[in-house]
Amino acid sequence: MPGSPLYRDDAFPPSPRTEVALAWSELSLYLPDGRCLQLALDGARHSVGDATARRRFVRMMSIEARQAAVTLITPPDRGAIAPRVAHLPAAPDDAAVLEAGVWEQLADWVASSGRLAGRTVEELARLASIATAPFAVVIGEVAAGVARDLARMASGPLRGVADVLEWLRPLQLAARSSPRAEDALVAALAASAD
Numbered sequence: 001m002p003g004s005p006l007y008r009d010d011a012f013p014p015s016p017r018t019e020v021a022l023a024w025s026e027l028s029l030y031l032p033d034g035r036c037l038q039l040a041l042d043g044a045r046h047s048v049g050d051a052t053a054r055r056r057f058v059r060m061m062s063i064e065a066r067q068a069a070v071t072l073i074t075p076p077d078r079g080a081i082a083p084r085v086a087h088l089p090a091a092p093d094d095a096a097v098l099e100a101g102v103w104e105q106l107a108d109w110v111a112s113s114g115r116l117a118g119r120t121v122e123e124l125a126r127l128a129s130i131a132t133a134p135f136a137v138v139i140g141e142v143a144a145g146v147a148r149d150l151a152r153m154a155s156g157p158l159r160g161v162a163d164v165l166e167w168l169r170p171l172q173l174a175a176r177s178s179p180r181a182e183d184a185l186v187a188a189l190a191a192s193a194d
Contacts, residue, residue, distance in 0.1 A: 014077045016097065017099060018072075018098055020102055020130050022130050022131050022132065023135050025041045026038060026040055027041055027063070029096055031096060037068060037070060039065040039070060041063075043066065044063050044065040046064070048111065051090060051091040053073055053095065054076040056077075057081075057086070057088070058075070058076050058079050059074045059100075059107070060089075061073075070096060072096050072106065073096070073097055074100045076097070101126075105129070108127075120170075121146050122170035124142060125170040125173070125175075125181055128171070128178070129180055129181045130180070131180050137184065139184045139187075140186065140187030140188040140191065141188065141191045144164070144188040144190075147188070150167045168185070168192070
């Protein structure tokens with residue numbers, strides 16, 4: 001039944017989203033009320049898990065830095081209903097709500113201790129979409145190196161011709177919807193032309 005409270009909870013309006021800008025070791029959160037919170041990720045502690053918010057399942061990440069602590073959750077208005085038998089911690093009322101894809105990228109970055117090495121071009125493209133402009137340029141240069149290496153391995157007398165631009169396709173697709181991914185693509189194209 002589409003209007004049933006089982007599927008929709010009109011008592012709570014959709015949560016305003018927090019925007020994210022990731023530098024190499026600094027996270028900037030642009031809160032819906034206009035405030036900006038900056039966290040140094042070097043030496044910060046984090047935990048990732050499931051929680052409940054507004055009686056719904058959310059993914060929750062807590063980051064404790066030297067100067068501040070923040071809790072980030074996925075949108076509760078898009079989460080599944082948490083049954084009463086689910087004994088999960090409740091997300092704090094002041095938790096910042098991030099889009100699910102942004103939350104996943106940020107959780108991956110924090111959990112990997114902020115390393116670019118060993119990432120695919122597709123992973124780098126997703127990371128570039130939440131990066132600051134200078135960090136997106138660095139990501140683009142790393143993506144160019146990965147694409148060059150893949151093109152070099154794929155080329156050969158029996159393997160056919162591989163092109164760096166083909167390996168950069170995930171970055172090209174991400175650049176269609178993200179200005180930061182576009183910055184990364186420009187940097188990748190410049191670096192691969194050398």
